[in-house]
Amino acid sequence: MSASFASALGAAHDAAAAQHYPQGALYVVATPIGNLADITLRALHVLQLADIVACEDTRHTQALLRAYGIDKGGANLLALHQHNEAQAAQQVVAQLQQGRRIAYVSDAGTPGVSDPGARLVDAVQNEGLRCIPLPGASSVTTALSVAGAVAASTEAQGFVFHGFLPTRAGERTNAIQHLAREPRCVVLLEAPHRIQELATALAVLGERRVTLARELTKQFEEVSSHPASELPAWLAGSPQRAKGEFVVLLHPMAAQADAAFGQGEQVLALLLAELPTKAAVRLAAEITGAPRNPLYEAALRMKNG
Structure with missing residues (x-):
């Protein structure tokens, strides 16, 4: 002992x-x-x-x-x-x-x-x-607690635990394309010998923020956040960065959602002049990709105003 x-x-x-x-x-x-x-x-x-x-x-x-x-x-x-x-x-x-x-x-x-x-x-x-x-x-909650990646907004609240992605390149690419449409924080796990491949695959997410947490609670613990497009270069910057077990957090799509909602409000204002509220909200959501419930609330504010 x-x-x-x-x-x-x-x-x-x-x-x-x-x-x-x-x-x-x-x-x-x-x-x-x-x-x-x-x-x-x-x-x-x-x-x-x-x-x-x-x-x-x-x-x-x-x-x-x-x-x-x-x-x-x-x-x-x-x-x-x-x-x-x-x-x-x-x-x-x-x-x-x-x-x-x-x-x-x-x-x-x-x-x-x-x-x-x-x-x-x-x-x-x-x-x-x-x-x-x-x-x-738990490595999952430990990483989440220091990443600032769980959004408080209604549309992207909470997180999704996905774990390990498929090891085959084609299956992994399909999985990432699916996760790219997930507005909430996504929690992934990865082994050190595959982290560079995962980072390269995630680079297609562009500016979406990603946190890498490795060696949690150990001597060489490291938590670092970057745009997805910069992950491969950051990992390649030092051999030490690819060592240890990884928790990988895809941050919620807050910026993209806000932009879509702004466009949705503009389209909604035009549609409300010609259509009933529900029809205007439905079309505005389909045209811009903005979430429907906030658009409906915005429609009510516009009409009441």
Whole structure:
């Protein structure tokens, strides 16, 4: 155990032990995405308490547990990854039905988002068994929190999680053409050996702002934003910039939406002189690409004015 975590287990017990942890339940536990200090006290307590820890990679998880001073023998670890998730899920269900507490962790972050875990949870819930989430680190929300990429406007509010794009060039190009029409922030993930290819493919988005977040929570963490057209040159500027796992955020199309709405109002004013409100709004939206609901509100203001 690292000396820096010597007091963590005691603190976890003091903070979390008084809570109820039912038997026969699956505990879905988020683990750090890089910095070991990002583990939660409740996660430490549950990992100690669990009869079995199901995990994406038993060697990786064994090392993680030992760093915190948690000793689980090989018999208490169950491999559950993308290649055996359906089969291993049935083993988990059988153990839960015998009243055991099972914690599931992926290699890093929150299971079931981009990592395995979704099919496991589905299998457990289909048997009427309980799944208990233990929130914690996630590369997606970590990157979003420092990118300023989630718009507050009505039309582009929130974000879309897409994950990894297809690796084949043609399929990836088609996916990007589809995402180019998405007005909200889009969250992508990418590996270091493919980030340059992704940046080149995204360059067709021109001035749309893109944030690259790599090595989040680690020593060489870097978050940098650029117009999409400049990404390939920026990455090529230093070999260090292409290292580490990436979260890639396409910012919302705020500027484009504002321009379209301005044109929409101009066209709408002309159409209202000749057509009923609904027909004028529909045509103005079709002609300019501006969102229909704000145009309808603008039409009402024009008529009332």
